[in-house]
Amino acid sequence: MKPIGIIMNGVTGRMGTRQHLERSIMAIRNQGGLTLANGERLMPDPILLGRNEEKLRTLAQQFGIERWSTNIEACLADPYNEIYFDSQTTLRRAADVKKAIEAGKHIYCEKPTAVTSEEALELARLATEKGVKNGVVQDKLFLPGLLKLKRLIDNGFFGDILSVRGEFGYWVFEGDWQPSQRPSWNYRKEDGGGIIVDMLCHWRYVLSNLFGKVNALSCYGKTHIPTRYDEDGKAYQVTADDAAYSTFEIEGGIVAHINSSWNVRVNRDELFELQIDGTEGSAVAGLRNCKVQHRVNTPMAIWNPDLPDKNNYREQWIEVPMNGDEDNAFKIQWEMFLDHVVTDAPYRFDLLEGAKGVQFAELGLKSWQQRRWLDIPELTLDVKKEGSIDGVK
Incomplete structure (x- = not known):
């Protein structure tokens, strides 16, 4: 059984607690871990991160989790924690994801990944340059x-x-x-x-x-x-x-x-x-x-x-019948991402895909403001030698 440390930032919120902690990570732990594509068994080991010490302590006790912290720098400095997950409010997400990328952590986060598509593209570029694996929740x-x-x-x-x-x-x-x-x-x-x-x-x-x-x-x-x-x-x-x-x-x-x-x-x-x-x-x-x-x-x-x-x-x-077992949508994607991190199994829902979602929302707001149709430019991640990014074709 291989343990993997996961920093879970923002899980005291509604979605973070119910879907990501309880119905995904704890569900994987309760089933005895995750069998990876290479046959190895993986056991997620979360550390709950947030700003409210009382909420964190209560949540950790509720789910029998030993690790929690209000210090993001300490969590990121610990090499045992390989993955950083973020389900904070949108305004706080990009700054902490950047810190996690700089610390060399693999990134998995909720959407929207940032407030603007420019900032969302920057996250994707930084993750690509750092060589960390990354994913965005696309549960539906x-x-x-x-x-x-x-x-x-x-x-x-x-x-x-x-x-x-x-x-x-x-x-x-x-x-x-x-x-x-x-x-x-x-x-x-x-x-x-x-x-x-x-x-x-x-x-x-x-x-x-x-x-x-x-x-x-x-x-x-x-x-x-x-x-x-x-x-x-x-x-x-x-x-x-x-x-x-x-x-x-x-x-x-x-x-x-x-x-x-x-x-x-x-x-x-x-x-x-x-x-x-x-x-x-x-x-x-x-x-x-x-x-x-x-x-x-x-x-x-x-x-x-x-x-x-x-x-x-x-x-x-x-x-239409399902003709198979139904599982929680968030849990399914968590399992895919964990397998991707450990075995390099295929995974395509990355930070660039997250940036495309932010672009969609940005154009929706612009369309409303201007009261007109808008074409959607192709969003790409071209990392140039000098480190700049050409995000729109």
Whole structure:
């Protein structure tokens, strides 16, 4: 059994605790470690890093973890810790990732990797120059619903894909009469908040990995609820967008539109759903489920508002089976990255991919500001001899 030290910075937050610590690293430990591609068994050994000593101590006791610290320099100086993971707020991430790269640690972090695409590209360049392996969380690709959808695409189920329509979101309580489900910083632009910055990074890797290169986008943001209440019940003004309405032009003529909102009451089967329509068939994929309708099973719909519609459209779709074990999407990607670090197994979700997500969000904000479509330049990482970077072609 080979141990590997992992610095986990920011895991006292909601996502860091639930998805990365509990459902990924602790789940791997509880299953007896991870069997690598070379047959070796790997045991993650986390050290919890943060700014709040009390929260760290409590979290470590809860999960039976012996190591925790508030000193990032000491954690990075310890050669036992080979990997640095970051799930802090967006504004704090890039500076600490840079420190970890300089210390020679392999990097795995949440998205967005930085506030600007320039800063995100700089992280990718530094990691490349230092020769450290690096990865960015792109969890939705490993959700059961999207894995089923990918299988349909790979097997040609749709014929020619025509369009993609997505709905994401739910009602986030304002925090006055009922506690909010999201932290207040999500709604302050000055703290790195906003749904465009948060969600367009996701839509970039979902669309490009499933359907093809995204060539252009149009995005309209909105702050629907101007006043919310923070964790102490104090009212504050919302300075970030809480909804985004985005359209994307994908190679091959595919049109995609995704609504993202924290102000929508759910009338769908899951909090996130994509409908894909093609010449041979259609599918509706969510976080866990996926259902299809082939052209030979498509009912005849006739528009006549004067008569009751005899079709029960929801019942005319067929569920796609998983045909395998379902595992946590974050855990799946953690296992892939750990295998990559130790055995050099293939891994493509690196910091450059993270920078492309930041670029997506940046262009979404710019499109909203300028009220127009924007082409998406190709983002590359060309490290020149003098050390400069040419990031856009």
